[in-house]
Amino acid sequence: MIPYEIDFDSLSKKIKKLGFQDILIQLPEGMQIYAEEIADNLEDFNVFISANPCYGACDIEVYPNILTIQFGHSKIPNIEYPENIIFVEAFSKASFNTALNSFLKIADCQNVGILASVQHIKAINDVRAFLEEHNIRVFVGKGDSRITYPGQVLGCNFSAAREIKNNVDCFILLGTGEFHAWGAKIVGGKDVFVLDPYTGRAKKVNGGSFLRRRYAAIAKAKDAQKFGIIVSSKIGQKRWKLAKNLKKIVEKEGRKAYLIMTDNVVPENFYYSVDAYVNTACPRLTYDDYSRFKKVVLSPIELLIALGIKDWSAFSFDEIVEVDK
Amino acid sequence: MIPYEIDFDSLSKKIKKLGFQDILIQLPEGMQIYAEEIADNLEDFNVFISANPCYGACDIEVYPNILTIQFGHSKIPNIEYPENIIFVEAFSKASFNTALNSFLKIADCQNVGILASVQHIKAINDVRAFLEEHNIRVFVGKGDSRITYPGQVLGCNFSAAREIKNNVDCFILLGTGEFHAWGAKIVGGKDVFVLDPYTGRAKKVNGGSFLRRRYAAIAKAKDAQKFGIIVSSKIGQKRWKLAKNLKKIVEKEGRKAYLIMTDNVVPENFYYSVDAYVNTACPRLTYDDYSRFKKVVLSPIELLIALGIKDWSAFSFDEIVEVDK
Numbered sequence: 001m002i003p004y005e006i007d008f009d010s011l012s013k014k015i016k017k018l019g020f021q022d023i024l025i026q027l028p029e030g031m032q033i034y035a036e037e038i039a040d041n042l043e044d045f046n047v048f049i050s051a052n053p054c055y056g057a058c059d060i061e062v063y064p065n066i067l068t069i070q071f072g073h074s075k076i077p078n079i080e081y082p083e084n085i086i087f088v089e090a091f092s093k094a095s096f097n098t099a100l101n102s103f104l105k106i107a108d109c110q111n112v113g114i115l116a117s118v119q120h121i122k123a124i125n126d127v128r129a130f131l132e133e134h135n136i137r138v139f140v141g142k143g144d145s146r147i148t149y150p151g152q153v154l155g156c157n158f159s160a161a162r163e164i165k166n167n168v169d170c171f172i173l174l175g176t177g178e179f180h181a182w183g184a185k186i187v188g189g190k191d192v193f194v195l196d197p198y199t200g201r202a203k204k205v206n207g208g209s210f211l212r213r214r215y216a217a218i219a220k221a222k223d224a225q226k227f228g229i230i231v232s233s234k235i236g237q238k239r240w241k242l243a244k245n246l247k248k249i250v251e252k253e254g255r256k257a258y259l260i261m262t263d264n265v266v267p268e269n270f271y272y273s274v275d276a277y278v279n280t281a282c283p284r285l286t287y288d289d290y291s292r293f294k295k296v297v298l299s300p301i302e303l304l305i306a307l308g309i310k311d312w313s314a315f316s317f318d319e320i321v322e323v324d325k
Numbered sequence: 326m327i328p329y330e331i332d333f334d335s336l337s338k339k340i341k342k343l344g345f346q347d348i349l350i351q352l353p354e355g356m357q358i359y360a361e362e363i364a365d366n367l368e369d370f371n372v373f374i375s376a377n378p379c380y381g382a383c384d385i386e387v388y389p390n391i392l393t394i395q396f397g398h399s400k401i402p403n404i405e406y407p408e409n410i411i412f413v414e415a416f417s418k419a420s421f422n423t424a425l426n427s428f429l430k431i432a433d434c435q436n437v438g439i440l441a442s443v444q445h446i447k448a449i450n451d452v453r454a455f456l457e458e459h460n461i462r463v464f465v466g467k468g469d470s471r472i473t474y475p476g477q478v479l480g481c482n483f484s485a486a487r488e489i490k491n492n493v494d495c496f497i498l499l500g501t502g503e504f505h506a507w508g509a510k511i512v513g514g515k516d517v518f519v520l521d522p523y524t525g526r527a528k529k530v531n532g533g534s535f536l537r538r539r540y541a542a543i544a545k546a547k548d549a550q551k552f553g554i555i556v557s558s559k560i561g562q563k564r565w566k567l568a569k570n571l572k573k574i575v576e577k578e579g580r581k582a583y584l585i586m587t588d589n590v591v592p593e594n595f596y597y598s599v600d601a602y603v604n605t606a607c608p609r610l611t612y613d614d615y616s617r618f619k620k621v622v623l624s625p626i627e628l629l630i631a632l633g634i635k636d637w638s639a640f641s642f643d644e645i646v647e648v649d650k
Binding site: 033049050051053231 | 349357358360361371372373376377378386388551556558569583584585586587590594597598599
């Protein structure tokens with residue numbers, strides 16, 4: 001059984017209305033185990049299941065005469081998508097009540113900002129009601145043009161946190177894992193508590209270890225002579241102008257730079273003879289996958305700090321605000 | 326130093342004539358270590374190095390306003406490529422004389438067919454001269470519309486062998502590894518000797534073990550109820566019509582089939598709940614990468630044999646003759 005709210009009847013009607021017979025299904029990793037079941041629910045069509053990894057609405061596959069249906073992500077408003085793709089969000093029904101009680105025990109915030117990854121976005125209303133019953137003021141940021149829902153965060157965009165950071169004492173993040181929380185912590189500058197609906201726990205993230213790792217990476221790259229600048233071919237991660245610009249900056253400093261383009265970044269394949277990489281693709285690669293690269297990996301701003309063009313105080317979390325057209 | 330004949334001056338002139346400033350370099354795995362050196366030779370342009378794997382001229386990456394330059398492969402004549410791609414072959418200078426002497430010692434063929442992978446295609450003339458000096462008759466097949474040079478074999482096309490199989494006692498294959506030789510052996514039905522210029526050795530391939538593995542795979546899949554049909558999105562491996570047709574055949578037999586599409590087939594990601602896969606992408610996946618899949622992998626003809634629609638005697642090596650437009 002698929003543990004998400006997906007209305008296959010309306011979806012089938014929509015596909016028919018759009019006039020497609022062939023459809024391609026893109027699923028994030030956690031939903032891939034339901035691929036056959038989803039295909040069984042769409043038997044009126046020729047279903048192609050994509051076996052390529054799918055990391056978000058920044059990462060689409062489209063082919064002529066096929067309708068691509070990406071599940072589990074919301075459309076990124078400021079990307080100019082081709083016409084033959086639609087997005088089907090998959091909202092979780094998980095409750096946050098247990099985690100909220102845990103949060104009340106460990107935190108002392110009178111003004112709370114709520115953030116959520118897309119599958120938990122519908123829970124924001126319940127969470128707001130719960131907190132307001134406990135006399136806590138709640139703030140939900142709208143986010144920039146890359147964000148669909150108020151309060152939503154992407155791994156590469158924390159504008160919904162930035163907007164309200166001066167109003168809140170802390171943030172709560174509805175979801176699992178620490179990655180989004182690091183971003184919120186760096187961008188918002190306030191305590192961040194991850195509320196995990198599956199374990200029912202609230203956990204304060206520690207941004208210190210994250211920052212120490214980044215400072216260490218920058219220090220290591222200071223003397224690098226050859227840089228590999230990683231560029232993505234994915235529609236929602238295309239920052240080629242930025243990459244070309246960084247190459248010029250590196251060369252102006254008398255060092256060398258190579259632009260390395262790829263679809264899925266497989267760190268194990270990066271055996272280029274460079275001293276350090278600079279990543280303009282998904283920021284998560286820099287912060288989460290760095291240990292799988294044989295060389296140090298910097299974000300764009302970290303490159304400028306390593307080159308001495310910017311000061312350490314300029315450090316910020318790499319976010320994708322807009323992409324090349 | 327790049328150990329291939331590449332004329333960078335003419336290449337630069339060609340790129341300028343075509344009017345591109347941004348270029349993308351695609352390299353086969355063996356040439357990836359020269360990526361930075363190749364980029365250094367093309368400093369007049371904005372060079373993007375592709376870090377995606379590149380398996381042949383069937384496997385191209387193209388982006389608007391960028392010229393893709395694929396090194397190491399010859400254009401496949403019957404593919405309708407976009408305009409912004411060019412191919413730069415990289416011919417090896419290796420000599421086959423030592424391997425030819427080894428061949429004369431172990432083989433007794435009066436009529437020899439010569440086959441070569443593209444990087445050794447220029448050596449065919451020297452090899453022909455050597456053999457004719459030893460009073461051996463030499464045959465070189467032209468190949469079908471997927472083949473650029475007489476005598477050339479691809480991992481998915483042995484038409485240059487098929488054409489001359491009735492004229493020869495045996496084939497020699499200029500190259501390394503056994504994969505192309507298996508194909509030549511199954512398609513041509515004659516002994517095949519691999520002449521490796523780097524070791525200087527000639528080696529007769531044993532097709533028996535290859536066939537036994539295939540028969541075992543077919544036997545295992547006989548009772549499969551759910552098939553995953555692998556479909557490639559690569560321009561030169563697109564056999565979607567074939568795949569859809571196979572799905573219908575499977576369903577007519579009262580079993581289930583799912584179409585699974587991907588760019589690079591990463592067997593480790595194929596954790597679908599099917600009993601067997603059928604591969605319509607690069608045939609090499611079926612024959613070389615089968616052990617990395619958790620389930621048995623069949624070629625299209627092997628599926629028909631497993632379903633009892635064709636007899637064991639229908640077995641043939643899976644070749645790609647043409648692809649969907």
